[in-house]
Amino acid sequence: MADMLMEDQRVLVIEDEYVVAEAIERTLTRAGAIVLGPVPSVDQAMALLDRGGRIDSAVLDINLGEHKVYPVVDRLLARGVRCVLATGNDIADVPSDYSEIARLEKPVKASSIIDALKRVDATADGKVAKINQYTSLLQLREQLIVEIDVADGSHEPLLAARLYQAVDAIDQFLKV
Template identity: 85%
Template sequence: MADMLMEDQRVLVIEDEYVVAEAIERTLRRAGAIVLGPVPSVDQAMALLDRGGRIDSAVLDINLGEQKVYPVVDRLLARGVHCVFSTGNDVADVPSNYKGIARLEKPVEESSIIDALKKTDTNAGGPVANIHKHTYLLQLREQLTVQINMADSIHEPLLAARLYEAVDAIDQFLKV
């Protein structure tokens, strides 16, 4: 019986190659994880996120058909989900704001997936710390968007405009 390193951890798998998705799912289940998915597309991943529920971590392929997984990554990071890329993409192809996310090159060894999901960064200025700052800003942006919708619904355009300014400031900071 496999070591239960990830017992009761809810792991989302986003992968469009069936054989690869099955291998990742098998690896995670043997480690005791509860696997969500696998899902093969950005649309299906977004639908799963819309349903809510706890997600502790995610293993994501960057290329999903003609789409990139980055909109899903942004939502996951905004929720504080630990992400790991499982991809054939070169590190140079990953946008700078995602450089701190662990990148496993396909074909991925079973132990590498578990190790990457369990790894934490204790260095306050390290790449995971930067991801946490990015995550915090994405969470704040999501909360502001909700408040903008509320301000619009109660006919408070000045409040909505000020909240939009805050969202714009976050967007500018995230582009740096």
């Protein structure tokens, strides 16, 4: 068996070409990964994400029939999942929002998939951390607004004023 570079890593494969999907699945399984899917459509991928569960990485084709995979990529990135695009699309066809996502051009060599996922492990942490920080700050902001209402209702104007300052600081940070 191949060296277990990805032992116990849960990798979602989204690919609508059966032969390509099977080849990617075989490659990942030989490397020790637990393959989720492959799924051939955006709808099936979203349903899989709705079920929850841990996903460490994803290998995604951009074109799935007449749909693009980008809504799935957005959800995966929001969850902190490392993504690799395996596609026939030219880099110029990939929206700039996804320019930092690793991209492999089809036909993809088996070793390239594993290499790309390992590189993503090393480089994605900064971007994922920024996404997680942004999400956490938005959640904190919403919580502070609720607390401002409670402070106002309890006739605690000083507390409400301090909470407003915290919301303003978050707003300033998020604008940068």
